[in-house]
Amino acid sequence: MIKNTGINYGKMTAIVIDDQEFVRTIVSKILKDFGFGNVLTAIDGGTGLSAIETNKPDIIICDIRMKPVGGLEFLKKLRAHPLVSFANIPVIIMTANLSADVMIKAKELGMNAAVVKPVPPKRLREKIDAIFIEKPPEKSQDVPKDIVQAEPKTGLPKEYAKLKVLVIDDQMFARRIILEILHGIGFRLIEEATDGAAALQTYNTFQPDLILCDIEMKPMGGLSFLQILRNEKPQANRVVPVIFLSSQTDLETVARAERLGVDAFVAKPVSMKALLERINHVLFRES
Numbered sequence: 001m002i003k004n005t006g007i008n009y010g011k012m013t014a015i016v017i018d019d020q021e022f023v024r025t026i027v028s029k030i031l032k033d034f035g036f037g038n039v040l041t042a043i044d045g046g047t048g049l050s051a052i053e054t055n056k057p058d059i060i061i062c063d064i065r066m067k068p069v070g071g072l073e074f075l076k077k078l079r080a081h082p083l084v085s086f087a088n089i090p091v092i093i094m095t096a097n098l099s100a101d102v103m104i105k106a107k108e109l110g111m112n113a114a115v116v117k118p119v120p121p122k123r124l125r126e127k128i129d130a131i132f133i134e135k136p137p138e139k140s141q142d143v144p145k146d147i148v149q150a151e152p153k154t155g156l157p158k159e160y161a162k163l164k165v166l167v168i169d170d171q172m173f174a175r176r177i178i179l180e181i182l183h184g185i186g187f188r189l190i191e192e193a194t195d196g197a198a199a200l201q202t203y204n205t206f207q208p209d210l211i212l213c214d215i216e217m218k219p220m221g222g223l224s225f226l227q228i229l230r231n232e233k234p235q236a237n238r239v240v241p242v243i244f245l246s247s248q249t250d251l252e253t254v255a256r257a258e259r260l261g262v263d264a265f266v267a268k269p270v271s272m273k274a275l276l277e278r279i280n281h282v283l284f285r286e287s
Contacts, residue, residue: 007132012058013038017048017074018094019066023117027061027094030121034128045074052078057089059128063117064095064102071095072105079110079173084180087173088269090131094119110173160186163283166208167192168199168225169245170217174268178212178245181272185279196225203229208240210283215246215253222246223256230261241282245270 014036016027024041031039040055042048046069048062060078064071071093081087093106096117103114113127165187169175175192182190191206193199197220199213211229215222222244229237244257247268254265264278 007129009035009128010037012036013040013055014059014061015040015042015048015051015055015057016061017042017045017066017071018063019043020063023063023094027119027124030119030124031061033121034125045069045071045077048074049077052086052089056086059131060089060091061124062091062093064093064106072102072109075106075109075111080176081173082176084177087177092124092127092131094124108171161188163187163209164189164191164206166190166199166202166206166211167213168194168196168211168217168222169214170194171214174214174245178270181270181275182212185276196220196222196228199225200228203237210279211240211242212245213242215244215257223253223260226257226260226262243275243278243282245275 014031016024016031016039018024018027018041024043028039028041038055040051040057042051044066045062048060048069051057052060062071062074066074075091075093078089078091079087090112091110093111093114094117095102095114103111106114112131115124115127165182167175167178167182167190169178169192179190179192191202191208193202195217196213199211203211213222213225226242229240229242238261241263242261243264243266244262245266245268257265263282266275266278
């Protein structure tokens with residue numbers, strides 16, 4: 001028996017992408033049994049992207065091995081979409097190939113969850129429920145809803161426009177999401193860097209007032225960047241606020257980051273409300 005979580009899927013749209021008709025039929029029926037009000041299908045990643053831009057679903061269930069456009073290529077293109085509301089749509093990968101290499105690649109590209117074929121309804125429901133319990137779906141906005149609605153406690157949007165922010169992340173789609181969030185908050189002076197080494201060069205010329213930085217990057221990660229930044233002169237390097245944006249929250253990493261002088265953490269995928277609260281805290285020392 002599938003547990004009732006109280007989530008209303010009746011108003012949501014799901015898209016199933018698979019090049020095998022019987023799989024599309026089976027998974028579509030499972031989703032309708034869950035209560036999804038609208039279930040659409042696509043035969044590969046290319047037609048899936050077109051369907052998404054036309055219908056803007058709340059969730060995508062996608063196979064990996066498809067032709068001509070497979071699941072990984074589809075995921076890469078989706079996460080690079082210029083509109084955050086599309087780039088952030090949850091994606092569950094379904095595949096008979098759960099090899100470590102495939103799963104790591106899918107995770108790097110922004111997969112939210114994976115299920116093994118043939119798809120067990122209970123397991124699929126658990127994955128879907130977990131996604132929407134953590135983050136309710138947001139439609140009808142090209143910028144996430146809480147960015148549009150959230151107002152800084154300080155009421156200082158003009159202050160944001162004067163401050164310089166350096167965003168450091170080796171994934172382009174992640175930087176694009178953060179940049180759009182910052183623009184929504186009111187920041188206008190923003191520079192990007194693809195890793196810690198590039199950020200150190202940008203820092204010298206840009207002199208940011210705030211740094212938002214990923215931890216896991218190559219060739220130089222966030223911890224190494226922070227260590228160099230805090231040990232360099234002038235004194236401003238030691239006090240400029242640094243917020244780590246990362247899914248890496250184990251105690252050892254957190255403890256090391258705190259020893260190096262990080263000011264705050266925001267977990268990935270980034271909660272818009274949490275990021276705004278942390279920015280207000282480190283810039284204006286609001287609780």
